[in-house]
Amino acid sequence: MNDMTPTDMQETDLFSKFDALIETRRSLLATGVTDPFSLVMEKVLSPTTAICSGRETILLGTYNYMGMTFDPDVIAAGKQALDDFGSGTTGSRVLNGTYAGHRAVEQALKDFYGMDHAMVFSTGYQANLGIISTIAGKGDYIVLDIDSHASIWDGCKMGDAEVVPFKHNDIEAMEKRLKRIPEGAGKLVVLEGVYSMLGDIAPLKEMIRIAKENGAMVLVDEAHSMGFIGPNGRGVAEDQGVLDQVDFVIGTFSKSVGTVGGFCVSNHPKFEIMRLVCRPYVFTASLPPSVVATAATSIRKLMHAGAKRTHLWENSRTLHKALTDLGFKLGTAEPQSAIIAVIMPDLERGAMMWEALLREGLYVNLARPPATPAGMTLLRCSLCAEHTAEQVAIITGMFERAGKAVGII
Amino acid sequence: MDRAAIAARIAEVIEPFNKNGIAITETTSFAGDLEWDSLTVMDFVAAIEDEFDIIISMNQQAEIETYGQLIDAVTTLQG
Numbered sequence: 399m400n401d402m403t404p405t406d407m408q409e410t411d412l413f414s415k416f417d418a419l420i421e422t423r424r425s426l427l428a429t430g431v432t433d434p435f436s437l438v439m440e441k442v443l444s445p446t447t448a449i450c451s452g453r454e455t456i457l458l459g460t461y462n463y464m465g466m467t468f469d470p471d472v473i474a475a476g477k478q479a480l481d482d483f484g485s486g487t488t489g490s491r492v493l494n495g496t497y498a499g500h501r502a503v504e505q506a507l508k509d510f511y512g513m514d515h516a517m518v519f520s521t522g523y524q525a526n527l528g529i530i531s532t533i534a535g536k537g538d539y540i541v542l543d544i545d546s547h548a549s550i551w552d553g554c555k556m557g558d559a560e561v562v563p564f565k566h567n568d569i570e571a572m573e574k575r576l577k578r579i580p581e582g583a584g585k586l587v588v589l590e591g592v593y594s595m596l597g598d599i600a601p602l603k604e605m606i607r608i609a610k611e612n613g614a615m616v617l618v619d620e621a622h623s624m625g626f627i628g629p630n631g632r633g634v635a636e637d638q639g640v641l642d643q644v645d646f647v648i649g650t651f652s653k654s655v656g657t658v659g660g661f662c663v664s665n666h667p668k669f670e671i672m673r674l675v676c677r678p679y680v681f682t683a684s685l686p687p688s689v690v691a692t693a694a695t696s697i698r699k700l701m702h703a704g705a706k707r708t709h710l711w712e713n714s715r716t717l718h719k720a721l722t723d724l725g726f727k728l729g730t731a732e733p734q735s736a737i738i739a740v741i742m743p744d745l746e747r748g749a750m751m752w753e754a755l756l757r758e759g760l761y762v763n764l765a766r767p768p769a770t771p772a773g774m775t776l777l778r779c780s781l782c783a784e785h786t787a788e789q790v791a792i793i794t795g796m797f798e799r800a801g802k803a804v805g806i807i
Numbered sequence: 808m809d810r811a812a813i814a815a816r817i818a819e820v821i822e823p824f825n826k827n828g829i830a831i832t833e834t835t836s837f838a839g840d841l842e843w844d845s846l847t848v849m850d851f852v853a854a855i856e857d858e859f860d861i862i863i864s865m866n867q868q869a870e871i872e873t874y875g876q877l878i879d880a881v882t883t884l885q886g
Contacts, residue, residue: 539864544849560864565853578862772846 422745431749432756434764444468445656445784450761456789456796458779459763463736464625464706465784466656466696475695476688483687491518492673495684503694507663510697511632511647515669518661518690520682522621522650523549525660528678529617529646530588531557538584541575541609543567543600545593545771547619559586566593566771569604576612585614591634592622595770595778596729597737599623603638610643617646622735625654625700626707626783651693654700659685659693706783710736713781713790720794725807729776739765740777740797747804748775754800760793808885813859814878820854821874833875859885 441449445465446457466472489495507516519525530553534540538559545566554561564571587609589600609616620633628636635641651659718733729739742748745766752764763778770776801807829841837843852863861884871877
């Protein structure tokens, strides 16, 4: 006899897989530390300052590298587009979601990179997800750096290609794997110009040469270099003189450009077909008219931003040296980008240091596994061209006091 | 190379990664019994790939949980 009805059956809690993370979070917050992942900016005053918990805070963790978010021309373009085109497109790029502004921002990208084709996605995440999953299919091989961004990994997972990672920035490990791929298989090498966790750059010149010698196409994510690395701000590949060897450059509007959106630029003669076959491009609504208008204006201004670029590098070098002199352990021995990663001994002291800095009036990013390499806890600082030399000096003092209070230096 | 020879060479590669000196059998699992985290797995896979001059893609790794399964996979990949 069995009188058990379906309602009596024990249901499996699908959330039990998150128990370990829930416990880590609970024990961290039980120490009384402010939750580093639920900060609210109550008012944003400028690219470098905001009001957080009622106090004025210097922003040092925004990726707003070129400080374009409050540029008067950018703001004016956005307001005009709101008036002329409305608040949103309510449609896919391939149906009713391509306005004049979408074409204009793609033209701005083609001019910025000197490339034949540009395709704009609704986010940078979708650009990697869409391009990688669409071009590398069944039987093809993707060879990628193990420290690649989540959007690259997710693009690999969504496609049907064989995925072969190699040790971070290890030229020999990459070459060995390329040489072992069966003859005749399609190959895509995926690299980043700047790796955002430690702020280090890739040896693209060597890696791209080897990729090409082995018959691979090359995709480089330049999200964290656009606007200030390379003679024209086109990124690390341009800086190392190999941009013409890159088949696909992936980028974003949510960092130096100062709004939201993602893109791919390419010289591939068949590139335009991507608009019909790339699902993360087709099956989502396009960016609002105000967003593409601000992006186009910002991109065109970034073509002539030499003075800002110089000042951003000064800021990066100054802060890197100051933090090194104070005794902090940094992600790179020399400043290689506008990201300076301060390595924390563990998550608990990382969270304490993050909170001590916030009390001083400084916001940085707290980064923890699995986003970070080798299980590290990092305080990630990203500098802005609009940070003044005085602000950088103030930031240094804040780090010194907080570091001593927490016992890290 | 036959299965036994491959098994012996894999055992040698495992040695420096087996920090707790766990006795290895065909059913020993890398994540469960050896308690390797994803970073250790990555380094170990690279060592195996270099030892046998093969590629074990992430897709293939998903199917390999135990020492025995790894021996089978390497035997197949060696052709």
